[in-house]
Amino acid sequence: MKPRNKKQEQILAMSGQLRPLTTAQKQWALTHTIDNYALKFKKGKAVCLICGHEWEAEEGMCRCPHCGAKVEIKATTLRVVRERSYFNIVTAVKGFQVIRMFLMIVEFRKGMKANPGFVEIGSYWIDKHGHTTVVGLQRTLGHYIDSFAFGSPLEIRHDNDAFWHIADQWVYPRIKVTDTIKRNGYTTFTYGAHPVTMFQQLLTNPKAETLMKAGEEGLFRYLCHHPKEVDKYWDTIKVARRAGYKINDPQMWFDYIKMLDRMGRDLHSPTLVAPKDLKAVHDEYVAKAERQRIKEQREKDRKRAEED
Incomplete structure (x- = not known):
């Protein structure tokens, strides 16, 4: 062309x-x-x-x-x-x-x-x-x-x-980047994120720059795959970071945060968003979410039966 x-x-x-x-x-x-x-x-x-x-x-x-x-x-x-x-x-x-x-x-x-x-x-x-x-x-x-x-x-x-x-x-491990990308926090190549997406985020997204400069490689990788989720829960991420919490498993943490959101919990509470044992509280809320889903389904079935 x-x-x-x-x-x-x-x-x-x-x-x-x-x-x-x-x-x-x-x-x-x-x-x-x-x-x-x-x-x-x-x-x-x-x-x-x-x-x-x-x-x-x-x-x-x-x-x-x-x-x-x-x-x-x-x-x-x-x-x-x-x-x-x-x-x-x-x-x-x-x-x-x-x-x-x-x-x-x-x-x-x-x-x-x-x-x-x-x-x-x-x-x-x-x-x-x-x-x-x-x-x-x-x-x-x-x-x-x-x-x-x-x-x-x-x-x-x-x-x-x-x-x-x-x-x-x-x-190839020897990588050369532009001065703008270097200024925006680039230090090392983030494997697991598509190279094009990674550089685009560093050039256009201030949140990506913040995460890269903070050394939050896992969160940066998650942002490259799910930018809308990071935007939605950015304030919650800041609460967790101010509490000194390290998000080592972003996939599980976001799944947990989304369950808290669906249940109407306070996403600005450091106690909730920065748990000491993420897996334990995640499993606990999975069980709660399932019980809530069953309860809501029973209520729908009851209303449908009354209409019938």
């Missing part, structure tokens, strides 16, 4: 100037994003599929004495193993937060050093307002979500499930 405005023209131009993958990034992808094996044949030694080294070893997990890769030794008759994986490089370019998506395809052969191939699938460009632009390959029709026309150019594309899914795969 041709660029429709100056912003898209700028992004497409910068996309073509991005650096290729470094040797360190390629090696990391090979050793971390796929299952690494050393094949052990019926008669012979174990063979590391990464470097081709052979040595005497039994089945199980170990490290290759030559390249140091952690491998699983498997007894097999296969001579060729094919693997593929997606991974992401997170970087910053002229005020844009960029998530670059790559596909690695590698064929392992007995006695040969692995020689993987890499294809850039596309990239997410996030501006300072949290708006995203996608540059990527053209998708093809087929049964698989990640079917791409590898001969197509990297152009402005509509966002879709394939790009969104790939951007949530492996992330």
Whole structure:
């Protein structure tokens, strides 16, 4: 798709100037994003599929004495193993937060050093307002979500499930962020939250900035998945934090708070919202909520019977 405005023209131009993958990034992808094996044949030694080294070893997990890769030794008759994986490089370019998506395809052969191939699938460009632009390959029709026309150019594309899914795969640990994101509290990558959502929240949501600066990684991750719930119970979160309460299990805590809300309890009471034993009070209110549900259902059934 041709660029429709100056912003898209700028992004497409910068996309073509991005650096290729470094040797360190390629090696990391090979050793971390796929299952690494050393094949052990019926008669012979174990063979590391990464470097081709052979040595005497039994089945199980170990490290290759030559390249140091952690491998699983498997007894097999296969001579060729094919693997593929997606991974992401997170970087910053002229005020844009960029998530670059790559596909690695590698064929392992007995006695040969692995020689993987890499294809850039596309990239997410996030501006300072949290708006995203996608540059990527053209998708093809087929049964698989990640079917791409590898001969197509990297152009402005509509966002879709394939790009969104790939951007949530492996992330190279050396990450570069924009000055704005760093100012808004970014210290480390929050695994369990989609990278695009994470950066958008840090750029646009003051609550996300507050949680990140306070070191509340669990609550920040929950906000990325359930922003409306965090907005609704933000005052309750502040009450719990002022009481010195650490929300270690946000999923259970929010479930508990929602039950308190349905029952009309005071959500500004530190005693209620900052329990000493969250699991115990959660189970207690689950039982109360069930009894209340049964009581309400019986009342509905009684009224319906009277009408009949």
